[in-house]
Amino acid sequence: MTLAAPAEHRTLSRFWTLDPSVNFLNHGSYGAAPRAVLEAQQRVIEEMEREPVRFMLEKMLPLLDESRAEVASFVGAAPERLAFTPNATVSLASVLATIDFQPGDEVLINDHEYMSLANELRRLEKTRGIKVVVAPVPFPMTGPDEVAEAVLSRATERTKLAVVSHITSPTALILPVERIVRELAARGIETMVDGAHAPGAIPLDIESIGCAYYAGDLHKWGCSPKGAGFLWLREDLADHCEPLALSSRADTLPEHRRRLHHLFDYVGTRDCSAWIVAGEALRHVGSLVEGGWPEIMRRNHELAIKGRNIVCELAGLEPGGPDEMHPAMAAMRLPPATTQPAKGSITGDDLWDRLLARGFQQPIWTHPLNSLRAIRISAHLYNREEQYRMLGEALREEMGR
Ligand SMILES: Cc1ncc(COP(=O)(O)O)c(C=O)c1O
Known part of the structure; x- marks a missing residue:
């Protein structure tokens, strides 16, 4: 299915290498790097391969x-x-590997958190004897106070750490991290913010959040090549955190180099090109639209809300939260699946499989932490309103509504 696209969409989508036969409404999962960014990365790789040792x-x-x-x-x-x-x-x-957890220490999360965090915490339950406390958070959600209160009410005197997403993955909601961090800090509890989706999706001022740790991705909304994440640490913690592996250079800290950078910048032989062009990716994408990043974030949010309204109306779904809690993504609750996915399904959801076969790319997940089934849409500069209308119609047909 090749989409006839209006002029502005063609103008902006030509900066990406996305397959035009796909209705790509899932920037959120893995991002998508523009052509110029991939070319810049290729130049870095070629420079590396001309003289790898130097x-x-x-x-x-x-x-x-x-x-x-x-x-x-x-x-x-x-x-x-x-x-x-x-x-x-x-x-x-x-971060979790560096914290000195004692048996019985509690780690507080909520049931909209991403599964890599939950899986890592399960491991620590087995190896370190910690206890994971999962705060149930409603979805659809009425407002930020609802989530703040749900999380804060589960903190106890045994809570050693809380982890909270800045933007949730399965439900695409901006959580009130400032309030949660502040109120937990007043009770002596440190917070790590999982900001995988935040850079490039919402304005960020990490230093002012007050958290202990902030994990971010640049390959999602920052449009870097894949493999560009970062970790920010509060000043008193920055020299205590170590990468999961130590390199051959780890014990020889050069003068004038911070231990944090020394340990994380070189972790054995690997391709660093995604990080090297991350700054250039931000500059490039910021130059595509007059008004730069603030305008890009505003537009993407506006399109995500328009798209959500269109899909909700056509497929008879409820919005997942107030407009201002969504970044450039939105999610809507779906009824539990009634049909099993075909053997060999790559998505694990029959409805997702059927939409994929019709050329739509957006996730439909049943989240293991709360059994909530939802569909999530994303909006970036290369998307246009018509794509959400087509998705809404296809969803209505596939759901038999
Ligand atoms: C909230 C959240 N945390 C963590 C991740 C993991 O990101 P990555 O695959 O870049 O490690 C994701 C991925 O979508 C996410 O949504």
Whole structure:
């Protein structure tokens, strides 16, 4: 299915390499890097391969520092407290591995959290004897206070750490992290914010949130190549956190280099090109629209809400939350699945499979933490209103409504 697209959509979508035969409404899962960013990454890889040793020993660190400065300024963080990691999954696990948990310590999460966090915590339940407390949060949600109160009411004197998404994955909601962090801190509880979806989706000022740790991704809404995550740590914690593996250089800290950067910038042989071009990706995408990133975030949010309204109306669904709680994504609750996916299904959901076969790309998940089934849509510069209308009609037909 090739989509006839109005002029502005064609103008902006031509900056991406996305398959025009797919109605791609899932920027949220893995992002999508524009063509110019992929070309910049290729140039870095070629430079590395011309003289790999000189690149690894001499060129890589200044290039990482340069990009880190741009990324840090974009997310409102001091570069000295920001380390590059492959992704949010690794950032969260790195912090959890460094905390000195004692048996019986509680880690507080909520039932909209991402499963890589929940899985890592299950491991710590087995190996360290921690207890994971999952606060149930309603969906659809009426407002930020509902989630803040649900989380805060589950904190106890045994809570060692709380982890909360800045933007939830299964339900696409911006959570009131500032309030949660502040009220938990008043009770002596540290918070890690899972901000995988936040950079490039909503304005960010990490330093002002007051959390202990912030995990972010640049390959989602920042449009970097895949494998560009970061971890920010409060100043008093920055030199205590270590990557999950220590490299051959770990014990030889050069003068004038922060331990955090020394340990995280080199973790054995790997391709650092995604981090090196992360700053350039932000600059490139910011240059595509007059008004830069503030305008991009505004437009994407506006399109996500329009798209959600269209899908809700056509398929008879309820919005998942107030407009202002959605970033450039929205999710709607679906009834539980009544048909099993075919053997070999790549999605695990029959309805998702059927939409995929019709050329639509958006997730339909049943979240393991609360058994909630929802459909999530995303909106980026390359999307247009008509795509949500087509999805809404296809959904209505496939759901027999
Ligand atoms: C809230 C949240 N946390 C963590 C992740 C994991 O991100 P990554 O795959 O980049 O590690 C995701 C991915 O969608 C997410 O939505």
